[in-house]
Amino acid sequence: MAKIELIATAAFGLESIVARELKKLGYDQLVVENGRVTFTTDELGICRTNLWLRTSDRVLLKMGSFEAQTFEELFQQTKSLPWEEWLPEDANFPVQGKSIKSKLYSVSDCQAIVKKAIVERLKEKYGRSWFEETGPRYQIEVALLNNRVTLTIDTSGLGLHKRGYRQLAGQAPLKETLAAAMIQLSFWNRDRALIDPFCGTGTIPIEAALIAQNRAPGLKRSFAAEKWPNIPKAAWQEAWQEGLDLWERSAPLHIYGSDIDPNALALARTHAVEAGVEGLIHFQKLPVAEVRSRFKYGHMIANPPYGERLGDTKDVEGLYLELGETFKGLDNWSLHILTTHQFPERLIGRRWDKSRKLYNGRLECHYFQFFGPRPPREPYTKDDKNRKA
Structure with a gap:
């Protein structure tokens, strides 16, 4: 070639x-x-x-x-x-x-x-x-x-954020590409729990499930270059087969999405079905103040409402205060939020560890990350040595 x-x-x-x-x-x-x-x-x-x-x-x-x-x-x-x-x-x-x-x-x-x-x-x-x-x-x-x-x-045709599972959209949707980037920047892995307390139509939890299963995001869609005679059909077949072979369908996951909007949650569940991950994500109607977890370590990754985007700024800041209180109750967790708010630490109650400028559509945002402690390493045993060998 x-x-x-x-x-x-x-x-x-x-x-x-x-x-x-x-x-x-x-x-x-x-x-x-x-x-x-x-x-x-x-x-x-x-x-x-x-x-x-x-x-x-x-x-x-x-x-x-x-x-x-x-x-x-x-x-x-x-x-x-x-x-x-x-x-x-x-x-x-x-x-x-x-x-x-x-x-x-x-x-x-x-x-x-x-x-x-x-x-x-x-x-x-x-x-x-x-x-x-x-x-x-x-x-x-x-x-x-x-x-x-x-x-x-x-070569793509439709933008690559069009995975093929989100035919419907709710208010202020988050692009799948940006959701995937937020997850990768968090360094979350499938051994940890993940909660999106403002999950909306489910984009972050669904993208997390696809990442955790090592599933190629384009498996459920087509591309412009598939119709080009210049590219052998065998090349597409090889790429598709690679995607199927590397798909880890049996990976156990602990992914949760919550929201107070029942209509958004209905869309989230539909999107999860379309994506083929409905059994891997638990969605629940729940205000952020009531979010809890039985897991000692995990990540909250969220795109909370912006004052510019979805309503009154004071109401939005009230949600951030509630998010901060919830975060305090998750002692060993990390928090990652995409927001237009300039000083979220005043509401979260803690100085952020890392900030990165990102764009949600044309809206300039910052991705603020509040890191929790690393989990202790598991004791190294003779069995581990044998498995490694």
């Missing part, structure tokens, strides 16, 4: 998490930039990364990158790229674009010029003057930043 360059896009603040996921998949040669991680792979890598990346928004095929300050430069350099290697004669290839701090600021003009340049290239290669575009979709993007042009083809 030929080496190709891909870009895994990410929300600002999640680039290092995407890079960590790519390294886990075996892709070590990475370039991490704002909003993207670029890496080299082959056709199989398109299949594997679409199936496995939990925190990336899309996987893009990078066709080329160059400087352009005039429309003629944009046209000629676009035309010089080997589009015929990916676009068949019947390809449907719409062009979208964006331009930031560049002389070529008219996005519509840039889109039209890129489209024309690709058509001219394909005319020469295929020996025809008209393309009906009735075949598979190749969504092309022309992105300009500081006069630097990057041309890509989207």
Whole structure:
């Protein structure tokens, strides 16, 4: 398989998490930039990364990158790229674009010029003057930043946060990619209990269950590149089989979600069924002040209501005070919350240990983490030594 360059896009603040996921998949040669991680792979890598990346928004095929300050430069350099290697004669290839701090600021003009340049290239290669575009979709993007042009083809289709289990949505939904990032940043593992006391429609608990089972998040959906003749069907079959083989279905879990909204909980239970994890999560109608646990160690991971998002600020701060009291009752637990509140420690009653800027959609938030003590290590026995051997 030929080496190709891909870009895994990410929300600002999640680039290092995407890079960590790519390294886990075996892709070590990475370039991490704002909003993207670029890496080299082959056709199989398109299949594997679409199936496995939990925190990336899309996987893009990078066709080329160059400087352009005039429309003629944009046209000629676009035309010089080997589009015929990916676009068949019947390809449907719409062009979208964006331009930031560049002389070529008219996005519509840039889109039209890129489209024309690709058509001219394909005319020469295929020996025809008209393309009906009735075949598979190749969504092309022309992105300009500081006069630097990057041309890509989207391999994902729908955004990767579309796992296939959340057909319905409640108020102020949390993207699956962001929920997965919050869990990974917490360093929770399946040996510990997890509670989301503001679970809403269940995104955090469901993503935790998928992570705990080592289940590829894309197993229940399709991707644009599945229809591309350039990628062998065997590559997709290999990637799908890998996902099935690594799925640890029998892992015992202690994952809990609670909320006071019965409608949201009904959606959460439906989503859990759609995701195939309904037997692994316990949902309960419960105010945050009444949340308790029989487990000595665990993690609370939550996206509490924001004043800007869901109602009166004073009411929201009252919930944070209740969350703080609940946290105090869980002596050895860790708390991780995504919020727009600038000083949550005043309400939680404890200084946060770590803070990270993240974006929930376009809303700037901070992920505040309050770490509990590490569980003591289990005594090392002769049986452990034998098992290791």
